[in-house]
Amino acid sequence: MxxxxxPNTYFNTKLYTGTGATQSITGVGFQPDFTWIKGRTYIEDHxxxxxxxxxxxxxxxxxxxxxxxxxGGLSSFDADGFSxxxxxxxxxxxxxxxxxxxxxxxxxxxNTDGSIxxxxxxxxxxxxxxxxxxxxxxxxxxxxxxLGVAPKAVIVKSRGSAQNWFVNYPFGTGNGYIMLNxxxxxxxxxxxxxxxxxxxxxxxxxxxxxxxxDTTNYIMYCFAEKKGFxxxxxxxxxxxxxxxxxxxxxKPAFFLFKESSAVDNWIMQDNKRLGYNKRNDMxxxxxxxxEYATDRIDFVSNGVKIxxxxxSINQSGQTYIxxxxxxxxxxxxxxxxxxxx
Numbered sequence: 001m002x003x004x005x006x007p008n009t010y011f012n013t014k015l016y017t018g019t020g021a022t023q024s025i026t027g028v029g030f031q032p033d034f035t036w037i038k039g040r041t042y043i044e045d046h047x048x049x050x051x052x053x054x055x056x057x058x059x060x061x062x063x064x065x066x067x068x069x070x071x072g073g074l075s076s077f078d079a080d081g082f083s084x085x086x087x088x089x090x091x092x093x094x095x096x097x098x099x100x101x102x103x104x105x106x107x108x109x110x111n112t113d114g115s116i117x118x119x120x121x122x123x124x125x126x127x128x129x130x131x132x133x134x135x136x137x138x139x140x141x142x143x144x145x146x147l148g149v150a151p152k153a154v155i156v157k158s159r160g161s162a163q164n165w166f167v168n169y170p171f172g173t174g175n176g177y178i179m180l181n182x183x184x185x186x187x188x189x190x191x192x193x194x195x196x197x198x199x200x201x202x203x204x205x206x207x208x209x210x211x212x213x214d215t216t217n218y219i220m221y222c223f224a225e226k227k228g229f230x231x232x233x234x235x236x237x238x239x240x241x242x243x244x245x246x247x248x249x250x251k252p253a254f255f256l257f258k259e260s261s262a263v264d265n266w267i268m269q270d271n272k273r274l275g276y277n278k279r280n281d282m283x284x285x286x287x288x289x290x291e292y293a294t295d296r297i298d299f300v301s302n303g304v305k306i307x308x309x310x311x312s313i314n315q316s317g318q319t320y321i322x323x324x325x326x327x328x329x330x331x332x333x334x335x336x337x338x339x340x341x
Contacts, residue, residue, distance in 0.1 A: 007326035010126035020093030033104035113144030122146030127224030160216030228329030239316030243306025253327035
């Protein structure tokens, strides 16, 4: 498998300060197809936009709400970032903001690999695609994802109705689900969401759950593992202050994780907020809360080291799932040393 040597050309975290007025954010390094925005210092929703739905359309990871167009929200995806108006969730005056940005494949194309024709923006190099489709309500329906390899992580949200966010659980399977907007433990044996069928190199299979397959529009994010760029898996807590080490094969730029065997919040951390170990700035995809700081994990040259016995990240015997994207691969041709800070 070829290795991605410059991960920041496919994923990048960009911090900025809100102005309360129209502004353009630059410095992302590419024109994003998926942008996730959250105010760091105040209570407000997570705002998620993608290039298929259109830059002005928003879903919220902490809400079941349908897609909507916020007044003064994101107005465009630009060559080196994005532009927005005065929406308080994205651009509150004088407040610190964070955006996480992924590059897919630009303009969507029609995909007929599945029984449902989908619109797909796929980046086969980074293993990321955005998929839009209209459900049929029929169990066993399939949707093409455009990656050419089976995705490990799949996230689906109804655009047209108030539904939960569904994530395949365990990763790489169609056995069950866990919800991005909820604290619930994962249900690893439920056929209604993915029809008990693992994703293939061409399609994702849907069950009869209205959360993924009613007669309305849906957005799907598909992620395949790519050496030097992304990894999706799980670890087991040991309940000690010196917790587990999660080997990734790269220095992470972004780490999203959750206790999947019990009720708890999702946690997201990155390499820009604080910018050095310990990574103590946490945001919660399922909550509108402001950033929370406590010493818990280190980003190191080849993975993540847990340094806290808190139950939300390291309860003895409990399982935790994670999604990780790279800052630097452990070894690469870009000649940038992957050192911890």
